[in-house]
Amino acid sequence: xxxxxxxxxxxxxxxxxxxxxxxxxxxxxxxxxxxxxxxxxxxxxxxxxxxxxxxxxxxxxxxxxxxxxxxxxxxxxxxxxxxxxxxxxxxxxxxxxxxxxxxxxxxxxxxxxxxxxx
Amino acid sequence: xxxxxxxxxxxxxxxxxxxxxxxxxxxxxxxxxxxxxxxxxxxxxxxxxxxxxxxxxxxxxxxxxxxxxxxxxxxxxxxxxxxxxxxxxxxxxxxxxxxxxxxxxxxxxxxxxxxxxxxxxxxxxxxxxxxxxxxxxxxxxxxxxxxxxxxxxxxxxxxxxxxxxxxxxxxxxxxxxxxxxxxxxxxxxxxxxxxxxxxxxxxxxxxxxxxxxxxxxxxxxxxxxxxxxxxxxxxxxxxxxxxxxxxxxxxxxxxxxxxxxxxxxxxxxxxxxxxxxxxxxxxxxxxxxxxxxxxxxxxxxxxxxxxxxxxxxxxxxxxxxxxxxxxxxxxxxxx
Amino acid sequence: xxxxxxxxxxxxxxxxxxxxxxxxxxxxxxxxxxxxxxxxxxxxxxxxxxxxxxxxxxxxxxxxxxxxxxxxxxxxxxxxxxxxxxxxxxxxxxxxxxxxxxxxxxxxxxxxxxxxxxxxxxxxxxxxxxxxxxxxxxxxxxxxxxxxxxxxxxxxxxxxxxxxxxxxxxxxxxxxxxxxxxxxxxxxxxxxxxxxxxxxxxxxxxxxxxxxxxxxxxxxxxxxxxxxxxxxxxxxxxxxxxxxxxxxxxxxxxxxxxxxxxxxxxxxxxxxxxxxxxxxxxxxxxxxxxxxxxxxxxxxxxxxxxxxxxxxxxxxxxxxxxxxxxxxxxxxxxxxxxxxxxxxxxxxxxxxxxxxxxxxxxxxxxxxxxxxxxxxxxxxxxxxxxxxxxxxxxxxxxx
Numbered sequence: 029x030x031x032x033x034x035x036x037x038x039x040x041x042x043x044x045x046x047x048x049x050x051x052x053x054x055x056x057x058x059x060x061x062x063x064x065x066x067x068x069x070x071x072x073x074x075x076x077x078x079x080x081x082x083x084x085x086x087x088x089x090x091x092x093x094x095x096x097x098x099x100x101x102x103x104x105x106x107x108x109x110x111x112x113x114x115x116x117x118x119x120x121x122x123x124x125x126x127x128x129x130x131x132x133x134x135x136x137x138x139x140x141x142x143x144x145x146x
Numbered sequence: 147x148x149x150x151x152x153x154x155x156x157x158x159x160x161x162x163x164x165x166x167x168x169x170x171x172x173x174x175x176x177x178x179x180x181x182x183x184x185x186x187x188x189x190x191x192x193x194x195x196x197x198x199x200x201x202x203x204x205x206x207x208x209x210x211x212x213x214x215x216x217x218x219x220x221x222x223x224x225x226x227x228x229x230x231x232x233x234x235x236x237x238x239x240x241x242x243x244x245x246x247x248x249x250x251x252x253x254x255x256x257x258x259x260x261x262x263x264x265x266x267x268x269x270x271x272x273x274x275x276x277x278x279x280x281x282x283x284x285x286x287x288x289x290x291x292x293x294x295x296x297x298x299x300x301x302x303x304x305x306x307x308x309x310x311x312x313x314x315x316x317x318x319x320x321x322x323x324x325x326x327x328x329x330x331x332x333x334x335x336x337x338x339x340x341x342x343x344x345x346x347x348x349x350x351x352x353x354x355x356x357x358x359x360x361x362x363x364x365x366x367x368x369x370x371x372x373x374x375x376x377x378x379x380x381x382x383x384x385x386x387x388x389x390x391x392x393x394x395x396x397x398x399x400x401x402x403x404x405x406x407x408x409x410x411x412x413x414x415x416x417x418x419x420x421x422x423x424x425x426x427x428x429x430x431x432x433x434x435x436x437x438x439x440x441x442x443x444x445x446x447x448x449x450x451x452x453x454x455x456x457x458x459x460x461x462x463x464x465x466x467x468x469x470x471x472x473x474x475x476x477x478x479x480x481x
Numbered sequence: 482x483x484x485x486x487x488x489x490x491x492x493x494x495x496x497x498x499x500x501x502x503x504x505x506x507x508x509x510x511x512x513x514x515x516x517x518x519x520x521x522x523x524x525x526x527x528x529x530x531x532x533x534x535x536x537x538x539x540x541x542x543x544x545x546x547x548x549x550x551x552x553x554x555x556x557x558x559x560x561x562x563x564x565x566x567x568x569x570x571x572x573x574x575x576x577x578x579x580x581x582x583x584x585x586x587x588x589x590x591x592x593x594x595x596x597x598x599x600x601x602x603x604x605x606x607x608x609x610x611x612x613x614x615x616x617x618x619x620x621x622x623x624x625x626x627x628x629x630x631x632x633x634x635x636x637x638x639x640x641x642x643x644x645x646x647x648x649x650x651x652x653x654x655x656x657x658x659x660x661x662x663x664x665x666x667x668x669x670x671x672x673x674x675x676x677x678x679x680x681x682x683x684x685x686x687x688x689x690x691x692x693x694x695x696x697x698x699x700x701x702x703x704x705x706x707x708x709x710x711x712x713x714x715x716x717x718x719x720x721x722x723x724x725x726x727x728x729x730x731x732x733x734x735x736x737x738x739x740x741x742x743x744x745x746x747x748x749x750x751x752x753x754x755x756x757x758x759x760x761x762x763x764x765x766x767x768x769x770x771x772x773x774x775x776x777x778x779x780x781x782x783x784x785x786x787x788x789x790x791x792x793x794x795x796x797x798x799x800x801x802x803x804x805x806x807x808x809x810x811x812x813x814x815x816x817x818x819x820x821x822x823x824x825x826x827x828x829x830x831x832x833x834x835x836x837x838x839x840x841x842x843x844x845x846x847x848x849x850x851x852x853x854x855x856x857x858x859x860x861x862x863x864x865x866x867x868x869x870x871x872x873x874x875x876x877x878x879x880x
Binding site for chain 3: 367368375
């Protein structure tokens with residue numbers, strides 16, 4: 029177990045380190061000639077006005093919530109699937125009931141129009 | 147190659163702590179994978195350009211190197227030496243970190259992917275969950291890129307991309323439950339070993355859902371809403387240039403390779419193929435590039451969906467299909 | 482609850498009780514838990530990948546739905562109408578090519594027709610036929626471009642590249658008769674600039690043959706595609722009355738069910754001699770607008786084939802056309818069916834070698850007007866598609 033964590037951390041460090049290294053290398057090699065127009069934000073050739081980071085009306089959070097719901101469901105599903113062969117019919121029916129309950133939630137969200145992208 | 151027992155003896159006799167030994171080996175493997183991925187990136191981009199050129203009655207790159215094969219080396223050099231413009235209004239740290247997060251997430255996904263029998267950095271027993279979960283951290287990179295750029299197109303593109311990526315995560319993961327039920331394990335190498343018959347034949351519905359969801363996860367053309375150039379110019383990486391953009395690009399192709407590899411491992415029999423064991427990685431690579439070719443073919447043929455149609459497809463079509471797949475698999479296995 | 486129900490009861494009862502309940506739920510829940518959201522003002526163009534030239538639109542977006550649009554035109558304004566007043570009649574001819582650059586042949590033709598009408602010049606038969614052949618070929622390839630361009634807007638890049646091959650073949654043909662590949666300057670007051678070289682008609686026949694055989698593939702590539710249909714059908718609907726009111730012409734008008742084609746309604750040149758149909762549809766959505774173009778393209782090829790069969794020998798320039806055309810004082814309006822709609826030239830002459838006034842009635846302008854009126858309450862992605870189906874050419878809009 030420890031070995032796995034070491035591997036994971038090393039991979040993460042190497043990944044981040046390599047990006048930083050190459051970006052640093054690129055910083056050394058490139059010629060920088062910044063000017064005001066070059067550094068301005070791209071806005072289809074027009075000067076930028078206002079902060080674009082406003083409060084959108086995006087149904088984005090609904091999808092976030094649904095993801096959490098289904099991710100939790102999946103956490104139960106994966107171990108169940110691994111030992112599925114030895115569990116027998118009862119566990120299968122149990123899991124179907126579980127999925128059905130969650131599907132009911134999805135269906136409710138669907139009918140409420142939460143799945144509509146605005 | 148040294149066996150683990152010899153390494154253990156070596157560590158013991160020289161007084162090196164085991165964790166350091168592990169970390170050292172892991173770092174070596176990581177560097178090797180990085181180099182391999184760099185090469186793979188070049189091969190894939192060259193392939194993409196040649197495939198798209200072939201479909202579009204063009205030649206593609208022809209001047210640099212034989213048949214233009216060194217074009218990507220030239221491009222890499224250009225990426226490194228190009229001025230990377232740092233927009234004055236951008237959030238400095240979020241803007242800087244976004245490509246790092248994207249790249250690191252895609253890179254971490256490679257940890258469990260087997261390239262052949264025994265050719266794997268760390269064969270985790272939860273490999274399948276890992277390979278689904280860890281690359282998803284890339285969504286954070288997408289949001290950071292959009293938010294940090296303070297660019298309207300980038301923000302809208304990143305929100306779209308994030309919503310799409312998390313939505314397709316669900317059917318993508320659920321479509322693999324059937325495989326786990328059949329294989330009874332989440333270790334990728336064991337799944338490959340269990341494939342006397344390729345799982346694509348046992349799980350055709352699961353494969354369909356997985357493949358479509360993979361396309362959406364990769365943000366490739368019927369689902370390239372994140373960077374839909376006719377709408378949001380270039381999506382979340384509109385403001386990026388130079389090597390910073392290069393890393394987005396690299397991460398994209400790394401995920402493409404990882405996704406193709408995962409498809410080959412899970413559904414196409416992994417490294418199984420005629421011939422001696424030594425040919426196993428070759429078979430795997432053939433399958434991987436076959437999958438990549440199909441993905442490119444689709445990309446350069448189809449138009450893209452509208453964002454609400456993408457969401458509908460994910461939640462209202464693919465998700466029920468994935469659940470039906472579980473149901474059918476369960477019924478067939480129980481009876 | 483009952484009070485609210487009574488107040489908000491819709492005029493027509495919904496189909497199922499369930500739906501009605503949900504509606505009421507929504508009405509109740511709206512005031513309290515509405516998240517305060519702002520509208521994002523987004524600027525498209527002049528430097529944006531999908532603006533067909535230089536068009537700027539400032540749009541307010543509520544989420545991804547457009548609530549307001551403010552179009553800004555004039556980025557490509559080159560004072561053509563004023564320039565015309567300071568040039569002799571013949572000198573203005575090259576400028577016409579730069580208006581609708583994708584169907585330049587038709588533009589020059591329209592201008593030449595107007596001047597000929599004003600000066601009373603009779604164009605020889607062969608020149609008329611050559612104009613028809615060149616003009617209809619240009620229309621065909623321009624329609625094909627609009628079609629493939631809408632694929633580009635929907636994210637399918639490949640069809641556009643296929644179009645390039647057809648276009649290049651056609652440009653080779655045009656180069657042989659006109660000497661140029663983009664701004665042909667082919668029409669002359671009283672005729673055309675050059676006769677067809679040997680074997681040119683056969684090469685045109687070959688071109689039509691290959692284009693026809695390729696059309697099937699073009700059709701399958703976009704119209705046959707499920708995603709494309711889903712993107713196009715039922716989006717951007719415009720009714721016949723509305724279309725007439727807004728001054729739409731061309732394929733976009735005919736897609737709404739109005740049978741108006743200048744070639745049939747006010748036949749000019751030698752069009753009455755040809756047997757062709759004007760395709761018409763009634764839905765008026767994106768898909769129909771594009772499909773009309775596809776059908777018209779085939780009719781254009783039909784016309785060219787007939788013209789190739791009928792073309793007589795003879796001169797290509799009217800006799801006695803002076804170097805410096807000085808039409809008698811008066812005014813004239815001549816219009817042709819350009820690939821984007823009715824293209825008209827209104828010329829006032831005061832008897833001098835220069836026109837007193839030239840007014841150009843550009844079809845794209847009317848079509849653009851229609852576009853801006855139907856953007857609101859559509860998805861941003863659809864707006865781009867609607868824009869593509871109207872396909873305004875900004876050289877022509879701004880003039």
